[in-house]
Amino acid sequence: MTGALVADGVEKSYGDVTALAGVSISVDAGEVFGLVGPNGAGKTTLVRALTGTTTTEGSVSVLGERPTEVAKSRIGLLPQSFSPAARLTARELLVQYAGLYDDARDPDAVLADVGIDDETAAQWYETLSGGQKRRVCVAIALVNDPEVLFLDEPTTGIDPAGRRDLWELLEGLAADGTTVFLTSHSMAEVERLADRVGFLKSGRLVAVGSPRDLIETHGGRSRLLVETDAEASTTELTGLGFAVSAAESHLVVEGVGPRRIGDVVEAFESRGVDFDSLTWKQPDLEDVYLELTGESFDGNGDIAAVAEEGRR
Numbered sequence: 001m002t003g004a005l006v007a008d009g010v011e012k013s014y015g016d017v018t019a020l021a022g023v024s025i026s027v028d029a030g031e032v033f034g035l036v037g038p039n040g041a042g043k044t045t046l047v048r049a050l051t052g053t054t055t056t057e058g059s060v061s062v063l064g065e066r067p068t069e070v071a072k073s074r075i076g077l078l079p080q081s082f083s084p085a086a087r088l089t090a091r092e093l094l095v096q097y098a099g100l101y102d103d104a105r106d107p108d109a110v111l112a113d114v115g116i117d118d119e120t121a122a123q124w125y126e127t128l129s130g131g132q133k134r135r136v137c138v139a140i141a142l143v144n145d146p147e148v149l150f151l152d153e154p155t156t157g158i159d160p161a162g163r164r165d166l167w168e169l170l171e172g173l174a175a176d177g178t179t180v181f182l183t184s185h186s187m188a189e190v191e192r193l194a195d196r197v198g199f200l201k202s203g204r205l206v207a208v209g210s211p212r213d214l215i216e217t218h219g220g221r222s223r224l225l226v227e228t229d230a231e232a233s234t235t236e237l238t239g240l241g242f243a244v245s246a247a248e249s250h251l252v253v254e255g256v257g258p259r260r261i262g263d264v265v266e267a268f269e270s271r272g273v274d275f276d277s278l279t280w281k282q283p284d285l286e287d288v289y290l291e292l293t294g295e296s297f298d299g300n301g302d303i304a305a306v307a308e309e310g311r312r
């Protein structure tokens with residue numbers, strides 16, 4: 001396999017626990033690869049294998065070299081848990097890290113890129129909010145202007161506006177050719193950023209593809225969730241060719257394209273059935289997650305859970 005990042009048959013066990021059970025993956029230069037999966041699926045272990053911070057069976061290469069041998073200036077790494085010195089200011093931390101490289105970026109410019117203003121940059125790391133801390137950690141990973149950037153759950157704890165800012169920053173880096181390997185529990189994040197997404201479950205990659213292809217293959221059909229107590233219109237809807245299932249106070253009507261929403265509403269009205277709300281949902285990466293991992297997704301748990309109940 002060739003690629004900026006290559007893992008071939010990577011296995012890792014901790015005692016009786018299998019963290020990776022033979023993972024093979026190749027990420028091209030300039031590609032943004034998103035790795036998702038439930039807690040304990042092995043995401044961090046794969047990041048550690050690719051960055052040379054743990055030993056594994058199988059082979060791994062980064063920029064054509066063994067991970068432990070790649071020049072540190074070429075790699076940026078934001079580990080999942082990272083605690084820089086508590087009594088240094090954000091700016092002092094960036095200056096400290098910049099000092100480790102011959103050709104580092106300007107610390108103030110990097111802090112500005114991640115949305116840390118001068119006043120915040122002058123505060124001790126320990127006194128920053130969780131989201132501000134995470135932004136500083138992202139800045140540390142970027143200070144050497146890396147060719148390959150590993151981000152293990154980069155936006156955890158960052159507020160929605162900050163998250164969007166960071167997404168824009170990462171899109172800019174990707175457009176400039178940085179290879180990005182990202183783990184995340186946010187399907188919105190990987191759907192927006194990743195060229196390809198890998199789904200890891202119990203140490204195995206169960207699917208890899210572009211968000212669009214994965215959604216097409218595993219996302220199911222668009223559906224309408226109707227909040228109603230009545231099941232009376234089920235026959236009517238089935239007669240119109242829709243698959244309908246009842247789940248607690250909802251009906252899930254599968255396969256409703258946008259032009260057919262009116263038909264569903266008419267079916268309810270013709271039966272005099274009242275409903276409290278009607279939510280139309282196109283398949284997205286959350287549905288893929290649900291299908292591939294069998295677990296409801298946090299970001300939109302209600303709909304996922306109802307849809308899942310409906311499918312059973």
Ligand SMILES: Nc1ncnc2c1ncn2[C@@H]1O[C@H](COP(=O)(O)OP(=O)(O)OP(=O)(O)O)[C@@H](O)[C@H]1O
Binds near residue numbers: 044
């Ligand atoms: N240092 C370690 N010692 C023992 N077991 C470990 C160690 N690191 C990871 N594991 C185990 O390996 C498995 C995979 O863990 P890993 O951290 O890679 O999962 P993850 O997908 O990153 O999870 P999360 O989404 O919770 O971050 C888990 O069962 C975990 O308990």
